[in-house]
Amino acid sequence: MKKAILDRIEDGKAVFLIEPNHTEWLVNQEELDSSIKEGDVVTISETNEIMKHPQETDEMKKRIAEKLERLRGKN
Incomplete structure (x- = not known):
């Protein structure tokens, strides 16, 4: 299983x-589940099944927002 x-x-x-x-x-866009959006974290199985991971997506977005805030604070 791969993370992407x-x-x-x-x-x-x-x-x-x-x-x-x-x-x-x-992947052809029409093969993608409509709930999967840009920036989402997913896993891809050996059979190329794509599974969304909302909690990991939220955690990643939070880390990015915190990094941006720290960068803004330096300027």
């Missing part, structure tokens, strides 16, 4: 960044 983040959707393709190297993996 949905980076973007462009030209009908969902572009996932696979951890840890951020290797791109493309």
Whole structure:
């Protein structure tokens, strides 16, 4: 099982960044569950089933927001 983040959707393709190297993996947008949005953390099974992880997504977004706040405080 691989962990990934949905980076973007462009030209009908969902572009996932696979951890840890951020290797791109493309999926046709129509094959993607409509609840999965850009920035979501997912796992990809051996059969390419994509499962959303809302708690990990929330934790990641919180860490990013905290880093941005610290950076803003330095300026």
